[in-house]
Amino acid sequence: MTTKSVLTVIGTKPLSEDTHSCWSCGAMRAAHFCGSCGKVQPPAPVDYFSFFGLQRKLDLDVAKLEKEFYELSRRLHPDLNARAGSQEQQWSLEQSSLLNDAYRTLRDPIKRTEYLLHLEGVALEEQSKAATEQARATGETKKQIVPPDMLEEVFELNMQLEELRMTRKMGEDDPALLAEIGEHKVTLEAKHQALLEELRTHWKAWDSLIDRGPGTDGTERARVRDLMVDGLNRRNYVRNLVRDVNAELEE
């Protein structure tokens, strides 16, 4: 076989946004397209918050974000730049994919929080990956740390799920058991909701720190950050439980 395509990466030298001018008309540029002539600009290596011109705050207005997403799509999407030169088309493709990636991440509360933590240097994904790989290497199932306040509940639920699988195997039905599992499901969903609410209060704490400006209160930042990491972990645990229960009940 021969080489099908060899693509090169566009240089990622940081561009200073407020001093750069449009490559086409020379006017001072907006971040993504020229405010004067509308031409798509080369993508700058910015984080998703900066892409939308946002501060790194978590309690954001999703409706407003959507509106901005649509506005930027109308400027950056390859369909609207299909008649431009090949370099511009390439920029449009890259800008548009960056826009979509940023919007997908920021509109979702969990992904947004995870992304912010990633920017703050927390290696959430790597932690989880390392645990998964270690579990695979040792042939064990990945250890989940059960939040202490849920130990009893999770233990009971797992017993009942096991029982459900057994009765199913025998081709039997146990409406009482199903009802009990259903109750657990309701409790878990409420718990999930409560954890999301809790996460929201951390967001507010984080956002007020951002409002106070950079460099302030390093220890307080670290504290809120750790609270969010813990909140996310517990939330993911409960979400996985709800998912497993749903899968069992749907069978």
Add this chain to the structure above:
Amino acid sequence: MASDHIVGIDLGTTNSLVAFMQGDTPVVIPGDDGSNLVPSLVALDDKDQAVIGNSARRNLIETPERAVYSVKRLMGRGVEDIREELKLFPFRLAEDLQPGEVLRIKLGEKTFTPPEISALILRQLRRNAERYFNGPVVKAVITVPAYFNDAQRQATKDAGRIAGLEVLRLVNEPTAASLAYGLDKKQNGIVAVYDLGGGTFDISILKLHDGIFEVVATNGDTHLGGDDIDNLLITIALDDIRGDLGVDLRRNAEAVQAIRKAVIEAKIALSSKPSVKLDVELASGKRYQREITREQFEQLIQPVIDRTVGPCKQALKDANLKPEQIDEVVLVGGSTRIPKVRALVKELFQREPHTGLNPDEVVALGAAVQANILGGGSEATQNMLLLDVTPLSLGIEVAGGVTDKIILRNSTIPASATQFYTTQVDGQANVAIHVLQGERELAKDCRSLARFDLKGIPPMAAGIPRVEVKLLIDANGILHVSAREQRSGKEAEIQVQPSYGLTDEQVEGMILDSFDNAEEDFHRRQVIEARNEAATILAALEKGKKSAAWGQLTTDERKQIAKMEKALVAVQAEDDHAAIRKAIDALNQGTTRLAELMMDTAVSTALKGKNMDETDLGEGPTAPHPMAKAEFE
């Protein structure tokens, strides 16, 4: 200029269409037989010339071993993928196929890859458009099933290139349909498009918002459609015949095609009648007849149409929507004419589906709308923008044969993801990467897209290099990869080995008409066609000279005709199609009285008012046009 026309093409399993935006309205361009639908049927005639569409219907019945249909089912697939298809479709594969090679199908003694066969259909559509515009057409938007994977999309793009078309965009069929629907309706809301065609099924859920068509979820089955229903009926007929007449016709391609034709007609009739009679005359002279009631038919097809339920539910789940939140369900594809299918959709979405669109044409019309948007838009489309998604997750194989998903399904495209790799041995210069598409946990259960070798990593200790690999899915849903070693800043070279697909060199070698030479090719074709027409009228004149009517002309008239004949013969060999046509027109005019006299002496009065070349019982074209003659059965 005429060459600026960008056409929209629906390259369907059963039928294909070409459309364009005429002012504010998308319209389908008919073929030279006047039909909007070009059957996706390719045959080789006895001179090994390709015959396409309706003209090939007779070939399919008479020389089925030289014809192929439903080739879309084979696009972007390997031989191991199509075992099931081979049981049901009369595809004859080349005997010397190697594992991993792109499929080749035999037509007579020749072999063709699926993209080449699709290219023949595309070329026919292109010619239909060129005849319509009277100028070359080189740019097109082509639709694909939303659930097509990367290989299937790439194969479709290759087919366009082979047909001499620059494929500006691949658009998902249900999304294209929504564009045509939205152009008409101009309403905000949530729309589901249920698209059950000849060979593929798609469900797409879109949010329509002030001209933005945002796909929120899509799902489907690229091997589910009307073909499956036909095959059920064919199997029953063959079983009947074997049981009652004791003959096994399964290997008899002619008989199977005759039965297939009859069951398709029966299937269509059953959408409007409570029962039909299947009636096939067999070669033995016996007739196979069978009554089918709609109730029986509906029972029979239930398992097939039930297969659309899972994808619909999954799409709703992915969109995080309940059926009652859908504002409208739009039906697309010929199979949605079946009342039972409509009933199923009604039950699934708890509402009466919208049936106001022509299910055969709406995809092509939508492709024309998208073509118009790409061409800069018009008043009707200036606010319209399509935001589509990738139907399948993209992943990379990691340790233990597990798929690590890096772009999830239903992500808006273009979409990208960046991965980092390092080496495991000191001085290692290459890293192999396996890219997969699909939802399954294990790499072996996903679709292998390509294997990449990162080469030329500068020698460093193990674990030190940091190779950044960027995967990008473009607006066509096609994958692009780039890589760079971060510590040295050096770009790593990537060699892509497509798991199923043609290389650029192979595609180059297959090109039928290069779009670089479109203008030239178009003129050459015009000349050839003008010459053919000249030959037809000259032959007709020869016949006329032997008729009684010739003697009834005055000497002067005969002299005049001879002069014009000479003039036509003189320019016939030249490369000037306009001059040839002028001479043809002159001779046509000059022979009007001869034609009238011939008609008077002829028994038929039906030919009254026609001139010379048309009295020759339909052999000449009815209007001057630059394309090949239509074939008549």
